[in-house]
Each structure stands twice: as structure tokens, then as C-alpha cells.
Amino acid sequence: MNKTKRRWPRWLLELALVLLAFVLLQAWMTRDAPRGPAPDITGVLLDGTPVTLADLHGKPALVHFWATWCPVCGLEQDAIDAIADDHAVLTVVIDEGQADAIRAYMREEGVDYPVLHDPGNNIARDYAVRGVPASFILDPAGNIRFVARGYTTGIGLRLRLWWAGR
Secondary structure: OOHHHHHHHHHHHHHHHHHHHHHHHHHHHOOOOOOEEOOOOEEEEOOOOEEEHHHHOOOOEEEEEEOOOOHHHHHHHHHHHHHHHHOEEEEEEOOOOOHHHHHHHHHHHOOOOOEEEOOOOHHHHHOOOOOOOEEEEEOOOOEEEEEEEOOOOHHHHHHHHHHHOO
8 A cells, every 4th residue: 555545544534623623613703693583783884875684684694794904804805795796795894983984995995895884893792793704694584594703715605695595
């Protein structure tokens, strides 16, 4: 038996341990997140449009918390922008800055997903968000189906949205 064939079982075991560590870390990071019916959200988007969480009911939806000062959030923003083109998306920015500064940031970055400004972190508190990015996938009835803290790929979010819609 050559060396490569003997290494496969070890590589598979190491991969399984890494995946297990990732799953356990996500479970620990989301342990305080709400489950079941999503806490209500009401406000006015940066573009002046009134919004409530009920506006998202009837289809799977993504509620995404982020900040302009967060480098990891910046890595996700293109994926969030693309998802907003064909799914219900509401993003909540927790920056304490002025809305004009957030609009300028979005123009510079070339993204235009719906943004609700939460400078007092009231909405973030309702969702037990202690760090960003944080993503909540809702089913069509408005129940939280998945919670992710930290970086999440666009494909990962899309798969969760698809699963929540089943």
C-alpha cells in the first residue's frame, strides 16, 4: 500500500474534527440567539421606506446585522447584495454614525441592499447580537430557522434560505 492510500483515513479524521469544531463553535456563538418567532422589527430604511418584519413574511428571508467598521462584514457585502436581488433581505447596520455617512459608505462600496439604521442597538439587543456580522434566516411564517455569527458564504446563505422555504 502506498503512503497516500495510508494517509486517507487520517485526512478524513482530521477533516471531520475540523468540521465538528466549526459546528460546535457556531453552536456556542449562537447559544443566546432567539429561536422560534423572530422579534419584531419596525423602522424606516435609509432610503426613507417604512419597513416592518411582517413585510418579509410569505417567503424565506434574511435579516443581516452588520457595521461599516467591520472588515468581515465588508467581505460579505457583495454576497448580501446579490442575495437581495432575488430574496427578501433586511439588513440592520449598528453603526452609531449618521445615516448620511452610512449612505456614503454604501455608495462607495457599490451596494444597495435595504438598510435599517440601529444606532442605539435596540434591534440588535432584541436579536441578542453581540458581534457582527450576524445572519438570521427566517421561514415564510417569520420563524427563525438558522442563525450564523461571523463570516458566511453567499452559497451558505442561499442554501439556508432554500431550506427555510421548504
